[in-house]
Amino acid sequence: MRAPGFWHEKPGLISALLAPLGALYALGTRRRLAKGPRIRADVPVICVGNINAGGTGKTPTAIALAQRLIARGLKPHAVTRGYGGSLAGPVQVDPQTHSAVEVGDEALLLAAFLPVWVAADRAKGANAAVAAEADVILLDDGFQNPALAYDLSLIVVDAWRGFGNGCVIPAGPLREPVRAGLSRADLLLSIGSQQAQTRFHESWGAAINGMPHATGTLVPLPTGLPMQNLRVLAFAGIGHPEKFFQTLKGMGAEILATHALADHQPLSDALMHRLLREAREKGAQVVTTEKDAVRLSASLRPQVMTIPVRLELDDWTPLDEALDRVLPQISPAPSA
Incomplete structure (x- = not known):
C-alpha cells in the first residue's frame, strides 16, 4: 500500500477523525517500549531507525555507516527483521542463494556491503552476529522494538516530507509522536537538498530543540550509460518514488x-x-532503484538499468563524535 496523501498535508478533517486511533497506536508503542529489561549484546549496538512509516533513507544511511565503521578497522554486522521476507531466522543473508522473497530487499542490498542477519527476534540475531565475530552491530529499523538495547540511536527523516502532518498512524505517518521519539534518540539525520533542509528546519526546528543534527543528500553514482537526454521509463517501489524520479x-x-x-x-x-x-x-530504457533491482528475477535484471545512490553528509562531525563516545577504543574517524 502507498501512504495516503493526507499524511503529508496540514492536519484536516480526516486526520482529526482518525486521531483517536492514532492515540491508541501511540499508547501501544509506548507500552511496548516500556517493557524490559532489554537484552544487551556483548558488543556496541547502533540503531538506525525512524519515527515515520515508510522510506526515509535508512538503508543508504546504514550503508554509509557500515563503510565508516569498516574504515575505522571494525567488523560491523547488520541485524534486521528482513521486512517482506519469509524467513524468521536468525539466518545470515547469502546474496547468491537467498531471494528478496526470503529475506527482504533491504537485507539483500545491505549484504553487498557487510554481513547481514535476518532475525524476527533481534536479540537472537545480535547473538548470532557476535558469535560470527562482529565487533559492532548495526540494528536496522529497531527503534520501536524493545528486544535489544542499543548504545547509539540515529533517527533518519526525509527532509522534504519531514514528519508529515505530525499525527500518528492511521491519522498520519508517525509510529510515535515526534517529541517522544526524538527524546529517545541520540542523533537526528535529515536527508535532502538544501531547499528541503530549509523547509524541514522551518517546520520542525522547534521540535529538534537543540539535539545533535546532521544533514546529508543522496547522490547518484555514475552509471555505465550516459544519462543526459537518455529516454527512460522509470519505476520504483520505495517509500517515496517521486524522489527517485526527481533524481533522474x-x-x-x-x-x-x-x-x-x-x-x-x-x-x-x-x-x-x-x-x-x-x-x-x-x-525507452527501463530504470529503477538499487533496492528495487534486488527484487528482479535473474533473467530480467540485465534488461533494467539500476541507479545506485550513496549518502553524503554535509558534515560528518556530529556522527563521528557520537561514534567516538560509543566506541572510544577506535582510532579517530577518517576525514570526509
Whole structure:
C-alpha cells in the first residue's frame, strides 16, 4: 500500500477523525517500549531507525555507516527483521542463494556491503552476529522494538516530507509522536537538498530543540550509460518514488513514463514484461532503484538499468563524535 496523501498535508478533517486511533497506536508503542529489561549484546549496538512509516533513507544511511565503521578497522554486522521476507531466522543473508522473497530487499542490498542477519527476534540475531565475530552491530529499523538495547540511536527523516502532518498512524505517518521519539534518540539525520533542509528546519526546528543534527543528500553514482537526454521509463517501489524520479531528472534523463509502485511491491514477471513492452514501444530504457533491482528475477535484471545512490553528509562531525563516545577504543574517524 502507498501512504495516503493526507499524511503529508496540514492536519484536516480526516486526520482529526482518525486521531483517536492514532492515540491508541501511540499508547501501544509506548507500552511496548516500556517493557524490559532489554537484552544487551556483548558488543556496541547502533540503531538506525525512524519515527515515520515508510522510506526515509535508512538503508543508504546504514550503508554509509557500515563503510565508516569498516574504515575505522571494525567488523560491523547488520541485524534486521528482513521486512517482506519469509524467513524468521536468525539466518545470515547469502546474496547468491537467498531471494528478496526470503529475506527482504533491504537485507539483500545491505549484504553487498557487510554481513547481514535476518532475525524476527533481534536479540537472537545480535547473538548470532557476535558469535560470527562482529565487533559492532548495526540494528536496522529497531527503534520501536524493545528486544535489544542499543548504545547509539540515529533517527533518519526525509527532509522534504519531514514528519508529515505530525499525527500518528492511521491519522498520519508517525509510529510515535515526534517529541517522544526524538527524546529517545541520540542523533537526528535529515536527508535532502538544501531547499528541503530549509523547509524541514522551518517546520520542525522547534521540535529538534537543540539535539545533535546532521544533514546529508543522496547522490547518484555514475552509471555505465550516459544519462543526459537518455529516454527512460522509470519505476520504483520505495517509500517515496517521486524522489527517485526527481533524481533522474537531475541527471538529465528524458523521462517518458513513470510508475510509482507500492513500497516493497513484488516485481512479478508479468508486471516487468508489461513495463518492458511499454518501454520498447516508447523507445525507452527501463530504470529503477538499487533496492528495487534486488527484487528482479535473474533473467530480467540485465534488461533494467539500476541507479545506485550513496549518502553524503554535509558534515560528518556530529556522527563521528557520537561514534567516538560509543566506541572510544577506535582510532579517530577518517576525514570526509
